[in-house]
Amino acid sequence: MHIATLIAPAGALDPALVESLRNAWGGGAAAWLSPVEAAEFALPQVPANRWKVWEELQEQRVDLAVVPAAGRRKKMLLADMDSTMIGQECIDELAEVAGVGAQVKEVTARAMNGELDFEGALTERVALLEGLDEGVIARVLAERITHAPGGRALVATMAAQGAHCVLVSGGFTDFAARIAADLGFHENRANSLLIEGGRLTGRVAQPILGREAKVQALEEVTARLGIGEEDVIAVGDGANDLGMLHRAGMGVALHAKPGVAAQCDLRVNHGDLTALLYLQGYGREDFAAA
Numbered sequence: 083m084h085i086a087t088l089i090a091p092a093g094a095l096d097p098a099l100v101e102s103l104r105n106a107w108g109g110g111a112a113a114w115l116s117p118v119e120a121a122e123f124a125l126p127q128v129p130a131n132r133w134k135v136w137e138e139l140q141e142q143r144v145d146l147a148v149v150p151a152a153g154r155r156k157k158m159l160l161a162d163m164d165s166t167m168i169g170q171e172c173i174d175e176l177a178e179v180a181g182v183g184a185q186v187k188e189v190t191a192r193a194m195n196g197e198l199d200f201e202g203a204l205t206e207r208v209a210l211l212e213g214l215d216e217g218v219i220a221r222v223l224a225e226r227i228t229h230a231p232g233g234r235a236l237v238a239t240m241a242a243q244g245a246h247c248v249l250v251s252g253g254f255t256d257f258a259a260r261i262a263a264d265l266g267f268h269e270n271r272a273n274s275l276l277i278e279g280g281r282l283t284g285r286v287a288q289p290i291l292g293r294e295a296k297v298q299a300l301e302e303v304t305a306r307l308g309i310g311e312e313d314v315i316a317v318g319d320g321a322n323d324l325g326m327l328h329r330a331g332m333g334v335a336l337h338a339k340p341g342v343a344a345q346c347d348l349r350v351n352h353g354d355l356t357a358l359l360y361l362q363g364y365g366r367e368d369f370a371a372a
Contacts, residue, residue: 083151087115087122089353089360090144095119099144103135116366120357124151136349143352147361153331154362157309159240160300160326162318163251163258163272165194166336167233167265167355172257173207175226179218182210195339196321200252200292205285208275212284216277219256227257229265232355235369237266239359242370246307250299252292252322271299297325315358318342334358 086109088100100112100121110124128148129135136146164171171194177186186207193203237247249262249270258272274287289295296318304311316323316330319338327333327346335346336355343349350357359369 084125084128084148085122085151085154085363086125087120087147087149087360088139088144089120089147089350089357090118090142091352092116092119094143095121097121099139099142115360115364119366120353120360122360122363140351145350145353145357147348147350149332149348149361153312155243155364156240156315156331156362157245157313158304158307158315159237159245159247159358160296160303160314160316160330161247161249161267162296162320162323163249163261164253165319166317166323167230167249168257168261169228169230170226172222172227172253173204173211175222176211176214176218177207178226179222180211180214186210191339194320194322195341196324197341200322201290204252204273204290204292208282208286209284211275211282214282216280216282219254219275223257223260227261229261230355232353232357234265236355236358238370239364239368241266241268246303248299248303250291250296250326252290252296252320269303271295293322293325296323297329300326300329315362317355317358332358332361334361 095118104112104123107129112121112123114121139146161167171190174187174190177183189203189207192198193200247267249267251258251272253272255272255274258270262270273291276283276285311329312331314330315332316326317334317336319336334348335343336350
């Protein structure tokens with residue numbers, strides 16, 4: 083048995099569309115997880131025209147996901163930070179202040195789409211920040227970083243249901259520790275910018291946390307908790323997230339780079355982070371106060 087879930091920006095999911103698809107696919111009765119925002123229905127099997135329908139719904143700004151009915155409620159959240167739990171790429175924001183924003187943003191975009199080696203691209207970008215006053219980090223956090231919509235509700239709800247929430251970032255500890263604390267994550271992992279004399283050296287502590295390190299975090303934390311990788315829901319947007327997205331029980335590409343989304347079965351392009359709750363069968367009334 084599988085579950086089809088349809089999600090749209092608040093107030094944009096047409097009940098007639100839900101009923102039409104349910105009838106076409108021979109699904110069970112539709113259940114509304116959030117009025118005119120998210121609905122689901124059971125399916126005996128995955129429809130052969132799933133991706134054709136997905137493409138049609140994308141044109142209407144509706145996300146569609148089909149997942150196994152068994153084991154939907156996950157025991158662990160493993161989340162990327164930059165452009166996932168926050169709306170920015172931290173290194174790009176530091177680069178803007180340092181006056182090398184355009185140069186760094188171009189490399190970031192290519193690295194996140196899988197066109198460049200992540201570790202090499204990170205080393206190249208951080209080198210451009212050499213000499214930047216470390217006080218800029220606090221200023222960027224305060225003035226330029228915003229939480230992604232739905233993130234606080236996602237973490238609060240999963241934590242309230244007993245799930246362990248881990249923030250794992252190819253970005254920097256100075257940002258990840260603050261974001262993790264603000265949003266209620268239980269732990270975080272990220273890279274460390276090296277600082278000497280109050281200024282960035284242009285180097286990152288080794289080893290660099292990239293794609294394989296995110297997979298390692300998945301392996302280590304699940305082993306420590308005594309749960310399986312199938313008990314994890316992971317979310318990210320970049321090429322360095324693909325390893326953990328493919329290994330987790332649910333791997334969600336959220337507003338992902340095209341080259342990344344094309345490699346994932348679960349794609350959220352229009353909804354926010356609460357979509358991860360709907361995919362697990364949580365209704366709006368189940369959301370924990372954040």
